[in-house]
């Protein structure tokens with residue numbers, strides 16, 4: 507017994523120390539970016555993501571129900587403003603709908619192109635143009651109004 511204990515602590519000590527990847531340093535959001543988030547991005551997340559990434563479920567340890575939670579990320583970082591190409595969240599959203607990792611998952615209603623474009627502009631650090639904000643907003647409203655299919659049994 508004692509031997510087993512000693513042995514396991516030795517194994518722990520011998521385990522290689524994996525250096526933690528430093529997260530990319532994010533600049534604080536400007537007030538215009540915060541407004542874009544509140545007006546355009548959060549409604550998209552509320553409509554398409556929060557059922558699995560919010561107070562009720564935290565899939566992938568990720569919550570998208572507030573700006574703070576979104577920026578904090580889940581098991582992995584979501585995005586750093588100004589670095590769209592290294593954003594895990596964007597890459598999952600822009601995956602082909604047939605990909606196993608696509609978000610929202612295949613069985614859920616997909617994001618509209620204009621919603622994805624708005625998300626991309628936001629992560630790029632660009633102001634979301636009015637026309638795009640309106641189109642994305644209309645797509646979000648349409649998704650909210652769409653009749654929900656019969657509740658599915660999920661794991």
Ligand code: HEC
Pocket residue numbers: 551554555556557558559565566567568579580581582583584594595598599607609610611614617
């Ligand atoms: C029906 C449930 C469901 C919905 C809706 C959903 N997701 Fe997910 N999501 C999951 C599950 C389950 C995981 C964990 C497994 C995985 O990584 O595929 C996940 C993981 C993720 C991750 C990776 C988290 C990490 O840190 O590893 C991201 C990013 C993500 N989702 C983004 C989104 C976005 C953005 C939306 C909305 C546009 C969305 N999800 C909608 C179920 C969902």
